[in-house]
Amino acid sequence: xxxxxxxxxxxxxxxxxxxxxxxxxxxxxxxxxxxxxxxxxxxxxxxxxxxxxxxxxxxxxxxxxxxxxxxxxxxxxxxxxxxxxxxxxxxxxxxxxxxxxxxxxxxxxxxxxxxxxxxxxxxxxxxxxxxxxxxxxxxxxxxxxxxxxxxxxxxxxxxxxxxxxxxxxxxxxxxxxxxxxxxxxxxxxxxxxxxxxxxxxxxxxxxxxxxxxxxxxxxxxxxxxxxxxxxxxxxxxxxxxxxxxxxxxxxxxxxxxxxxxxxxxxxxxxxxxxxxxxxxxxxxxxxxxxxxxxxxxxxxxxxxxxxxxxxxxxxxxxxxxxxxxxxxxxxxxxxxxxxxxxxxxxxxxxxxxxxxxxxxxxxxxxxxxxxxxxxxxxxxxxxxxxxxxxxxxxxxxxxxxxxxxxxxxxxxxxxxxxxxxxxxxxxxxxxxxxxxxxxxxxxxxxxxxx
Ligand SMILES: C[S@@+](CC[C@H](N)C(=O)[O-])C[C@H]1O[C@@H](n2cnc3c(N)ncnc32)[C@H](O)[C@@H]1O
Numbered sequence: 001x002x003x004x005x006x007x008x009x010x011x012x013x014x015x016x017x018x019x020x021x022x023x024x025x026x027x028x029x030x031x032x033x034x035x036x037x038x039x040x041x042x043x044x045x046x047x048x049x050x051x052x053x054x055x056x057x058x059x060x061x062x063x064x065x066x067x068x069x070x071x072x073x074x075x076x077x078x079x080x081x082x083x084x085x086x087x088x089x090x091x092x093x094x095x096x097x098x099x100x101x102x103x104x105x106x107x108x109x110x111x112x113x114x115x116x117x118x119x120x121x122x123x124x125x126x127x128x129x130x131x132x133x134x135x136x137x138x139x140x141x142x143x144x145x146x147x148x149x150x151x152x153x154x155x156x157x158x159x160x161x162x163x164x165x166x167x168x169x170x171x172x173x174x175x176x177x178x179x180x181x182x183x184x185x186x187x188x189x190x191x192x193x194x195x196x197x198x199x200x201x202x203x204x205x206x207x208x209x210x211x212x213x214x215x216x217x218x219x220x221x222x223x224x225x226x227x228x229x230x231x232x233x234x235x236x237x238x239x240x241x242x243x244x245x246x247x248x249x250x251x252x253x254x255x256x257x258x259x260x261x262x263x264x265x266x267x268x269x270x271x272x273x274x275x276x277x278x279x280x281x282x283x284x285x286x287x288x289x290x291x292x293x294x295x296x297x298x299x300x301x302x303x304x305x306x307x308x309x310x311x312x313x314x315x316x317x318x319x320x321x322x323x324x325x326x327x328x329x330x331x332x333x334x335x336x337x338x339x340x341x342x343x344x345x346x347x348x349x350x351x352x353x354x355x356x357x358x359x360x361x362x363x364x365x366x367x368x369x370x371x372x373x374x375x376x377x378x379x380x381x382x383x384x385x386x387x388x389x390x391x392x393x394x395x396x397x398x399x400x401x402x403x404x405x406x407x408x409x410x411x412x413x414x415x416x417x418x419x420x421x422x423x424x425x426x427x428x429x430x431x432x433x434x435x436x437x438x439x440x441x442x443x444x445x446x447x448x449x450x
């Protein structure tokens with residue numbers, strides 16, 4: 001194989017990003033936007049020692065799962081990557097991907113027991129997060145980054161964003177343009193507004209806007225706020241986050257309230273949650289409710305258990321489970337999220353929860369020792385990188401009857417289950433489709449003490 005060579009291949013598998021995989025002389029070629037069973041003419045764009053990357057230039061034989069993407073910017077956008085196939089086939093792909101990844105990591109055949117699909121897999125996101133910048137003609141632009149780049153694709157209508165959030169975003173961009181508010185220029189690090197974040201409580205319809213800015217002051221800030229609040233009664237709060245660093249990290253350290261209280265509320269099931277600008281809150285609340293119900297079913301609670309909710313964010317899983325346990329202890333690294341978790345317990349009239357700020361790997365062993373606690377069930381919901389080895393060692397040491405592991409990364413889930421296998425066996429595994437039409441996967445697994 002040589003770069004720029006054009007060849008005809010058959011797609012035999014999928015990679016973890018939903019791309020197709022073909023093979024030539026046993027060398028895998030990764031080709032985006034092609035499906036298993038398709039015969040495709042591709043152009044080789046990269047050749048490395050163990051694999052190559054190709055670009056589809058003609059689909060010669062098409063899969064029956066292929067559909068025309070319902071989005072005009074799909075092939076350039078870095079958001080969705082599975083809009084070229086029907087929803088059912090995205091689910092099949094995810095099942096296969098989880099089974100392959102986990103089987104490889106654990107060293108035996110792992111099966112997905114259940115998939116929780118989304119009935120209406122559109123407009124599901126409760127958080128819109130668009131960069132602002134300049135296009136090649138120097139005009140202000142807002143939208144989604146193109147794949148593997150910082151080129152902003154103007155996004156006026158996105159099939160996975162909440163419709164009201166998109167409408168507010170479009171209004172703000174128009175205001176920025178009409179009033180010549182300077183947006184951030186990544187090349188010379190000048191300008192002001194760099195990101196627009198809009199969060200909506202899907203049940204309450206309350207909206208929080210975060211204006212991420214390079215400069216302390218935003219030109220026509222007062223006028224912008226007055227106009228937005230007048231136009232959209234759903235906007236309950238607007239905050240300014242100052243990030244002057246030359247970085248890909250979106251939020252800076254300093255947040256100021258410009259309008260309202262600095263937070264919004266939403267409901268998951270019957271429980272009410274306070275959401276602050278920096279707190280983690282699952283982006284698809286319809287599926288989150290189903291995910292948490294499955295996690296609680298897996299926990300098999302009777303009301304007598306001592307439960308840990310680790311990596312608890314604003315306390316959602318623990319609070320969701322609090323009616324069915326004796327005591328819930330939550331641990332989370334972000335202090336504002338723990339403040340929200342405490343407040344969330346209070347507003348829901350819950351008295352059997354206690355929350356701690358800090359890293360699980362450090363705080364869990366400390367509170368177990370200091371308070372002489374044992375655990376019956378542990379909910380584990382870490383970020384993509386999974387659990388630190390020290391945290392896994394603590395789980396093995398305190399050995400609760402059940403571990404319920406919620407994961408947004410099958411690779412680290414598999415790695416951690418392999419380590420936990422010393423004392424635990426995997427009982428059941430469910431995929432909950434939270435990130436429909438993207439290759440992101442959310443799973444929940446239950447492990448039982450051997
Ligand atoms: C996937 S989120 C889960 C949050 C929550 N369980 C939920 O469902 O909304 C992971 C959380 O872990 C927190 N986190 C990351 N590393 C951590 C650590 N070492 N110890 C404690 N919390 C951590 C993050 O701040 C984030 O809130």
